[in-house]
Amino acid sequence: MSDQNAGRAELVNSRHDPRYEVTMYRHVGAEGSHQLAYYQQHGGYEAARKVLTSMTPAAVVDEMKASGLRGRGGAGFPTGVKWSFMPPPDGGPRYLVCNADESEPGSFKDRYFLEDDPHQLIEGMIIAAFAMHVTYGFIYIRGEYYHGYERTVAAIQEARAAGLLGKNIMGTDFSFDITVHRGAGAYICGEETALMNSLEGLRANPRLKPPFPAAAGMYGRPTTINNVESLASAVHVINKGAAWFASMGTEDSKGTKLYQISGPVKRTGVYEMPMGATFREFIYDYAGGPTVEPKAFIPGGSSTPMFPWEDRFLDMPMDYGSLAKNGSMLGTGGVIVIPRDKCIVDALYNLVRFYAHESCGKCTPCREGVGHWLPRMYQKLLAGLGRPEDVDLLENVVGNIRGNAFCPLADACVMPVQASLKWFRDEYEYLAEHGRPKYQKSDWWQA
Amino acid sequence: MIELETTTPYFADKPEVLSEILSRYPKEGRRSALMPLLWEVQRSERYISEARMHEIAEIVGITATEVKGVLSFYSTYHEQPVGKYHIQICSTLSCALAGSDEMYDHLVNELGIVNGETDAEGRFSLQKAECVGSCGTAPVLLVNDTYYERVTRSRCQHLIQALRQDEMPEPWRERGGDTEGAAKARPLSQPAPAAPAEEGGEA
DSSP, X not given: OOGGGTTOTTXXXXXXXXXXXXXXXXXXXXXXXXXXXXXXXXXXXXXXHHHHHHOOHXXXXXXXXXXXXXOTTTTOOBHHHHHHTSOOOOSSOOEEEEEEOOOSTTOOHHHHHHHHOHHHHHHHXXXXXXXXXXXXXXXXXOTTOHHHHHHHHHHHHHHHHTTSSBSSGGGSSOOBEEEEEEOOSOGGGGSHHHHHHHHTTSOOOOOOSSSOTTTSOGGGSOEEEEEHHHHHHHHHHHHHOHHHHHTBEETTEESEEEEEXXXXXXXXXXXXXXXXXXXXXXXXXXXXXXXXXXXEEESSSTTSOOEESOHHHHTSBSSHHHHHHTTOOOTTOEEEEEETTSOHHHHHHHHHHHHHHHOOSOSHIIIIIIIIIHHHHHHHHHTTOOOTHHHHHHHHHHHHHTTOSSSTHHHHHHHHHHHHHHHHHHHHHHHHHHSSOSOOOOOOOOO | OOOOSOOSOGGXXXXXXXXXXXXXXXXXXXXXXXXXXXXXXXXXXXXXXXHHHHHHHHHHTSOHHHHHHHHTTSSSOOSSOOOSEEEEEEOXXXXXXXXXXXXXXXXXXXXXXXXXOBOTTSSEEEEEESOOSOGGGOSOEEETTEEEOSOOHHHHXXXXXXXXXXXXXXXXXXOOTTTTOGGGOSOOOSSOOSSOOOOSSOO
């Protein structure tokens, strides 16, 4: 362990720590956990009651700020600060939008909330809505999550019938209700301004910022967009207090977070861990370690630059700062393990193809660069038609795209390409020179 | 435009469905009903015809061109009828590592159609999809709205056989990770065991 871990002892940053307890995810997978009766039997809606009956909106925002919770959708912006950006109420409508458009390859945590614990999300939305004087909420669920959509709609109906949504919630003078909106298969809708366009029935191109959503969002009115997990975290910040939340993690990353792991490891899935646990603890102790020899891992969803399988990276804490310091991002916390025998150029082509498919076409660097030239350059290399200078050309093209696109989608594509060139340039060069990949195996389909 | 299909408006005999969808959005957001209206039609008719685009355009107060502009932006609305069983195969990295390319080839051979096609009978259609959010249970395919996860070669064969007989098998739900319910979600004892107790997902 390096000096990165110095001074972390008093904070809970390992799931092995006996003080750590799974909170957000404890009901997922349990029989009947999607129903109101189950949720209420397990302390559900107590946080919302506490907020509505004994706190002021400003106090809720302060509690969120004190907790140190940072947005769990990928960008990591402090949630309490975001909530404080909403202008004072002017009597007109104000909106809260839950971003459940989870589409980042390697991410699948929010889906199980929608399917197995939708009431926790609804409770988080009530808390957020109260804190920001919001009058109406939307949950934007990606179109593919039909099961989650049905469960969430049913949960909202249950909550409404029980007086937990609608007019005068729990007998207070606070009123709030939620509409669930289904997406239809577009990664770009995870970007908050594109999501609002989609919700308004427009093509889902991102909007220019400023104005930020808090100033002019849905239908031009003040709007805040939060990820599912951020809203679920709010329930526990209120229930157990900001101090409890801040007692976990590292200096810049507090609380508990859902990490996901896919690729060739023994036990793939979603695990709730305190922030600051290491990749080694996650991959080996919980996911059971790789099943084939690995060579790299993607730390937080497909848009986060990968790391080679080395001790210095495996021992890195899974928090915002450590990853940023090492040239990557925590993203959604979706780890993908890449086996040694997978051609890295082929793996990256898969991701490039994804971003090419999802480019909305609004701006030139992304439409032409990501949408057109990058996939073709990869196809040329993989077809065995590459020349050694093509690797330099690729590097040049991604360097010119980076930082020059309208929204983060293009960077999400080119940063992983740059990381693959940084760590595995030999595989690109081998392929360009020999016309065949250094590693030939493409996949591991089970009989 | 030559319309060979029926021109009875879809919502003509479903006023309560229409008003329920419109009621989900505030007055200033009537256009927000566009996507749910498209979904309503597609779930019933397996695609959205030109006539339906005109009908929906009139309902939300925009032009049919604008409707088509929105519809064509998204991957999961269809302008041509898809099969009774529309199969989407996730092709993105985690699924690719777990064999989705081989699974796709297998289905192409099995069904005699490629990406984007519908068979002559109208029973099956095939679509390569980008990440559907099931990376932990890769490889995955969707039959209409239902996820089938950890699709091994033998499961894939059984699934197709069942669909040929118009049976939709119950999806197997194996999710691994922490999704094993409250009993498993206890703090772990110290000193750390090498791994938590065997959990689901290893069928």
